[in-house]
Amino acid sequence: MRRLPLSRPDLGPQERRRLLAVLASGRLSLGPCLREFEERMARLCGVRHAVAVSSGTAALHLIVRGLGLGPGDEVVTTPFSFVASSNALLYEGIRPVFVDIDPATFNLDVGRVEDAITPRTRAILAVDVFGLPVDWPALTGLAGRHDLLLIDDACEALGASVGGRPVGSWGAAAAFGFYPNKQITTGEGGCITTDDDVLAARCRSMRNHGRDDDAVMAHVRLGYNYRMSELAAALGCAQLERLPDLLARRAALARCYAEALAPLTDDLILPADPPGTVRSWFVYVVRLRDHFAPEARDLLMARLRARGIACAPYFPAIHLQPYYRERFGFRPGTFPACEAASARTLALPFFTRLPDEAPARVAGALEACLSGLPRGRVSVHPNLPAS
Template identity: 60%
Template sequence: MSAPAPIPLSQPSITAHEREAVASVMQSTRLSMGPALERFEAKMAEHCGVDHAVGVSSGTAALHCIVRALNLPESGTVITTPYSFVASANVLVYEGLTPQFVDIDPATYNIDPARIEAAITPDTCAILAVDVFGRPAPWPRLREIADAHNLALIADSCEALGASIGGTPIGAWGDAAGFGFYPNKQITTGEGGCITTNDAALAETCRSLRNQGRATRGQMRHVRLGYNYRLSELNAALGAAQLDRLDDILKARACASTRYHEALAPLSNTLRRPSQTLANAKRSWFVYVIELPAPWTRTHRDALCDALQADGIGCAPYFPAIHLQPLYRERFGFREGAFPHCESVAARTLALPFFAEITETQIRRVVDALRTHLPTCAPESNTMPLSTS
């Protein structure tokens, strides 16, 4: 009897609608900076409730353009989270800025606003917060803090398209927001990203930055140092078609999270499940991440990850602490113990297979494998039951 097919950690939701949209570009003579990009940007602006959207080549490029366009002082520091994909900090380093990490709220995994003001110094020029795993950061409070201290507010919303707070879409908070559309995201452009903002001048600067610093499209006149961050027509057409299906994709992902939540209920004394509902906010399901309880350590978590992968089940540690990455240790001197909440969570979180078309059979297989391997990978004594966040 053959082994069951592997379950990937993620996969995009692609239908004939997307294939037809990309094929139509191939039948044209315009492969860059054309009507597909304009359609994609218009749809993104509409979905996020903003005046301007600027398509770029990646979520990292989106954040980099925002940081650059804000013209932050090179010697400045930017308050941000250590629990994120490394790009949210890298874009600051690109511009000679120093990340000023602030520990997370372990209940939400987002930056803890109660710790921010104590971290503000005369060199602080901005706050860059992340909607971790599609859960909105505490934007109303972050906006209050930024305004009170005259700081720029940057939203890394690469994982949160479709989320909202009090009915206001993610993408409309902050001076600008960056989105990413890698194939594991809610929608994909293959590779690509987008900037959303209500600031016309910032949007225009970002349009120039993505196109080698040109003053206007189609002119060989470069008014600033720019980059090749353009989003091709093929990528934009795919993204626009995906946005047509965004509501259905988000519903399917939310349904998958509910199935996981119910299937994992018998293991709720052994692991922590992400919550299904939030107060006055809507999550956009990017990944499904469980948290193993203390006294589990990184070693135990990694052993569980290896066991699941050996069974053909895609999984990954989400996220490693940024400040403990080799680059950040070497350049800034960070060491263990600097941000204990982040470090504790980073050592014990694990992303399970998650995508719009995941089946009940696949979810049951993941849960059965967890039931098998949790006892063999666990430390000798486990801890009390955990509540959801």
């Protein structure tokens, strides 16, 4: 039986052509592909500036630092994300203030944000989880009322929009990531999008060791090597040219999954998007219903893997990661909606070249594996030892 991986990049002749052209040119850094990639990203997001960098994490770090956030500041954010979204705050000595999620969307529960605001709060860092935009219109209103900066971790959401306005154009700035499991990949890479001229210039400088002019050895601020190589940018240009097709294929696969899994909805909750939002399909994540014991999810994953179907727990809660528990003293029970989601969700194989028949095969395997799973509740988070 053929193994179904969780994700695979979609690379073809266009990518090969662009990469070979860079090799032939001999220009491997800070060249025309970087400029082209940035121009394409800015156009796609409807903003004045795009600054390409070496990873999504680097993009988040430069935004946070470029906005002048630092020690003593608090930033409201979600505990249900990849750990990099709040690590970027820790890099600058900022305290992440977690707010629980909306269990229906897995995104920050905007209705709870106000209660978390203190005189030290400077910004809200929201994440478009699994490619579904957060409620940006509501967050924009709230941030305006409290004079807070808005940062979008859009690493999973290239091509998504709310009310027709693209992700990447909301808030002060957005961060994108191009790891090979993303909608487009540059191998490793990331990008900042913003309309803020000063922030864009600072980020551009900080990504290249704090130079104001890439060609001059004058370092006017603390900088980093967060450059995106020409090879990565060339890959990114080829992928962006194909973006409409790549996104359409992902959306079609999501529809196939929804159809194939419809008979299992007594046991599984499938993704459902609020009206007015266009998701950019990053992963296909289902959630076990509450009649199962939390340990059922890991058992289900083991059974699926035994049948050659890759799957992953998306996401483990950030506040319960060992480093965060140790540093901040978080304990299970602090953010119940996040913890319930992280105990019950699993990502299924999802990538553009997934064969058409795969969702039906996954659904068949899920149906078989769901039977006899333990039911009922347990009080301890399944991934953690009791404390």
